[in-house]
Amino acid sequence: MAIDTGIALDCAQLVEVGGLQNIFVTDLDNLATVTTGGITKYTNLVGTVDWAMFQLKPNTATWATTSTKENGVTKFETTVSWYVPNIGESRLSVLEGMKNKCIVAVAELRNGKFRTCGISEAFGGFGFNQSSATDWIYNDTYATMTVEETSGADFVDGNGATITLMATSFETPRLYTGTVTYGAGNTTAALT
Numbered sequence: 001m002a003i004d005t006g007i008a009l010d011c012a013q014l015v016e017v018g019g020l021q022n023i024f025v026t027d028l029d030n031l032a033t034v035t036t037g038g039i040t041k042y043t044n045l046v047g048t049v050d051w052a053m054f055q056l057k058p059n060t061a062t063w064a065t066t067s068t069k070e071n072g073v074t075k076f077e078t079t080v081s082w083y084v085p086n087i088g089e090s091r092l093s094v095l096e097g098m099k100n101k102c103i104v105a106v107a108e109l110r111n112g113k114f115r116t117c118g119i120s121e122a123f124g125g126f127g128f129n130q131s132s133a134t135d136w137i138y139n140d141t142y143a144t145m146t147v148e149e150t151s152g153a154d155f156v157d158g159n160g161a162t163i164t165l166m167a168t169s170f171e172t173p174r175l176y177t178g179t180v181t182y183g184a185g186n187t188t189a190a191l192t
Contacts, residue, residue, distance in 0.1 A: 017111040020061035023082055024051040024189050028102035028142045041175040042116060045106065050188040052094070056082050063107050063115060065173055078117045078167050080107055085160040087149060095147055095161060102142035105165055106176050106191060114176035118143035120169035143167035
């Protein structure tokens with residue numbers, strides 16, 4: 001692909017909205033159908049069960065993607081982090097259920113866009129750069145999870161857990177442009 005065009009901005013595009021609104025998480029084994037829309041988006045991420053949905057405490061979630069180039073290969077590392085307040089038995093059980101999984105996540109940004117983490121088609125398949133409809137299954141770009149539980153020293157300090165997902169891929173994380181149907185209680189969602 002040649003570098004033959006740039007990016008134009010109009011007045012409305014200069015107003016930026018940052019932050020994350022919701023995070024949707026599933027296990028890679030749960031994905032049954034993945035449909036791409038070119039090299040920049042997924043139009044379908046259907047699971048065999050609904051995705052876990054995390055509503056976010058304002059100003060506590062972040063999304064960051066950085067790239068590096070080594071030996072002619074560009075690698076992207078995406079980190080998604082969010083805070084779960086008031087850790088009790090039920091919330092601890094949810095976190096325990098995510099342990100040792102091959103995690104795929106979709107972050108809902110406050111600007112109305114959805115970004116993917118832990119799924120990629122680049123350099124998938126059984127050999128280097130072979131193209132297959134199921135490359136997303138074999139390329140080991142799923143996210144790994146770390147959890148840091150804290151309770152501050154002061155009465156007004158938080159008592160919760162920070163969940164961090166990190167995934168490495170060989171393409172810019174794609175947008176998700178399909179439909180999100182929120183489940184009852186806002187703890188699950190279907191991405192179709």
